[in-house]
Amino acid sequence: MKRSKWSILALAITAATSQLAYAAEVANDDSKDIGPELLAQGLSGSSQAQSTGFIEGSDLTLLSRNMAYYKNFRNTDPQSQNYRNEWAQAEMLTFTSGYTQGTVGFGVDAFANGAVRLNSGGGTGGSSILPANGSHCAENDAGETVSCQGQDGYGMVGGAVKMRISETELKAGDLNPQSPVFGTWDGYLMPAHTNGLMFSSNEIKDLALQGGHFTSGNSENSTNRSGNLGTTYGYTRVDSANYIGGDYSFSEDLSGGLHAADFEDVWHQYYADLYHHWALGEETSLLTSLNYYKTDDAGDSRAGKINNDSFSAALALTTGAHTFTFAHQRINGDTPFDYLGISGFSGADNAANGANPLSAYNGGGSIWLANSSQWCDFNAPGEKSYKLQYDLDASSLGIPGLSFMTRYVTGKDADGTGADAAGAYGWENEVRNGEEWERDIQVAYVVQDGTAKGLSFKLRQATYRGNSDANINAGADNEEVRLITEYPLDIL
Template sequence: MKSTLSPRQRLLGLALAGSLAPYAQADLVEDSHLTLNAINFFFYRNNLNNPDGQNYRKEWAQGLSLNFSSGYTAGLIGVGVDAYAQLGIRLDSGKGTSGTGLLPIGDDGRAQAEYSEAGGAVKARLSQTVLKFGNLTPMNPVFGTGSARLFTMQANGFQLTSDDLAGLHLDAGHFTSGNDGASTNDSGSIKALFAGVDARSVDYVGGQYTFSDRFSVSLYGSRFADIWQQYYGNANYRWPLADTQSLGLDLNVYRTTDYGKRLAGEIDNTTWSLATRYQNGPHGITLAYQQVDGDEPFDYLGFDQQPGTSIYLANSVQVVDFNAPNERSWQLRYDLDLATFGVPGLSFMTRYVSSDGIDDSHYRGGAHAAYGRYGDDGQRWERDIEVRYVVPSGKARDLSLRLRQATLRSSQQVAKADTVDNDEVRLIIEYPLSIF
């Protein structure tokens, strides 16, 4: 939904809503919540040998997101509403440096000076089972609407969740449209991301069962209408070794096959990852292996121009997912919590992921073949470094500063088919404020 208000009017509206919230609280259903999240995002990427000629992408934007969640009316079946309003403001961008995904691009090829939207959902609750309809943000392994930019993606449809049985979380949904975090197109398409094919609708069902604080399993299934059926399984276990030591295992498996009219072509793909993490006090070391078995990439949800977050694989990292056809990848990661050294809230992470075996030379996708771009004998690697500080107490509590740097290098054909070699820096400052 495109707003006609000026940036100053929108900012005034957000501020006014926050100032009036304490007085309006008495009129709201009990357990209502109103939060304002401010996020400042700087994104710089230096593309190397880019075939489209744009080597540098650099943008800076400010986002404001106001989120309201009501409680429920009294009675056997309680009803309520959720609503949101968000505003993105361009702080720095140019026609030759746009395209980071922070800001929508206008017809003139330039990033828009500002963009905004608002929406909401109605909800009903019976015991611990909740049905919602409207603009929703489900997060699960087969349909995830998180974001790596200013705002969370929105999907339009139904979602049913239940926590009535101890230890069991159930989740089901039906969605027909949505938009990414840099768009105001409320009726944008839901896509098979790498195939670039629109899905008329998406249905999913699944859940997680927690046996104990050490062991849990998840199972999900989804159907992208006339594109694919996808199934997901996970097992996660943690062994305490000593007071400050533990060892964890995390196994993820996806199975994807074509469905219906096969609008993305024939698909026969099994992709899995296994990660083990050793924790010793403030130190964490992770080793992971990931493998794609299929002549097409492991494909997943996309909205308009951006990827969703329904890829729960160990080597899906900052820039790429290491999900190319027949790709095998290894990861070494190190985490450090500096609270032990007298700096609570400060953490450090670095990881290196390397892969080989990328090969779709035997791809035969049929009449609607949508893949087949990677060639054979492909390889790539990515190195990520991140420093994060979250203010632990005081008036600025929960204010976070996050500095992320990534370097990606690939063999020539892989770079053309997926993501070009690049060096990037992201600086993200985020402040969530609970109004009531």
């Protein structure tokens, strides 16, 4: 029997609110008729009971973000695009209301985002910074579209309504869920959103619950809030997605989580993690993290047969200002590890977009494997990868606000010959012995005081190389540079 799309969410809300019922019951053990007064007594110490009001608890912020993006492809066909070069400025105004007072509080979150193009030629677009301008595109000798100039400007206004009881919140509208099985991303000029409803609850001490139901969204370079949800590597449209999960802190040093998602007629995905912090001295500690995903096809299996078990393990040793990380990641199964993608297109027109790189699903933020990097996810079927990373926090060296990171990830043994040839991952059949590596470098600085306090600069450089088989999964060899400047301003 096919489970109702709302059943998972209903189960989650029931679990999250069970503590509310208990709080009301203990207010009067002899009463079976629990009214609003008793409920209010049970919630007297909650965040909602301490609400200062819709306007009094509100915030209005403006985030200015400037991004310059350059990517040089190293082994592309002469008929393909060989580099991308885009530069744009965005202004993002966000209003977050407080909650009305009372046992049940109501509020609104709203945003107004806008961006302008500073540079993007007809043959240099496609970086996901700007939406493509279809009237200014470059073609190869065969008449195929290679890239389109970014639009001169674009913007989007949206928001969500919200309700809170005690420590439980329910929101509906344009949202930014952050779950390992369903999450948006904000790594380019403006953030992506998904449209639906979600809840979060902290009623039970040390336990954080969340869940949601979504049917559409807008990618980071689109203003179409009715854009299709889909799969990043399988290019498969998803009519609706549900997720639920919880994270529990067993102690100050040990925490873990369990999460699950249902992408209608595509997959069931399950996730578990465990984090342990071990203090080895006054300035020395070891963080151990374990992450595991299991993904299987579900319902009508619109993406074909899916079987994937993926895990990563990482050790991060911190001593003073320095952190050294070693991680191992492994993808088991005939299909790649895949995750949420969002398209700028709506409806059935995404059916043919798998062959068009300008119309693919932009990846979301729901890949929590240790070796997913700036360009490559190291997620091909059968792939084994290893990471070495060094981080420097220069605050303890007398330069507060300055940080540095460099990492090297190498993967091998990618083999997609077992993928369902008739499914969405049939193209992986050509991957037989994929090998690849990526090197990332980042320097960041945040102004600590004065008029420009909060102004930040990030310079990111990535170099990716792979053999021809690995390029099928990850894309062409390239060198990428991103320069990101941000300035947050608190208005209210």
